[in-house]
Amino acid sequence: MTKTFTYDDVVRYLYAETSPQENDDIVEALASDFDMLAFYLDSLELQAQMDRIVRTPSSRATENILLYSRQYPMNQPADLPV
Secondary structure, eight states: OOOOOOHHHHHHHHTTOSOHHHHHHHHHHHHHOHHHHHHHHHHHHHHHHHHTOOOOOOHHHHHHHHHHHTTSOTTOOOOOOO
16 A cells, blocks of 8 residues: 655654654655655755754843843852752
């Protein structure tokens, strides 16, 4: 029986959330469906681009955090719930 795969299945495959049997079936489906393969390749490229995104806080945000943290003594023990 031939299984039909969706784009959601391809995304699951991309993020290694599929079983070994599903992996084999999806690879076979990608080999026979050009549109699905194009979607997979585009998604793979987007994933790589997203991995390169670096977010840094503004200088103002960093300064506010440091100012807030300076309100507390350095050697103050933490209040742990009992």
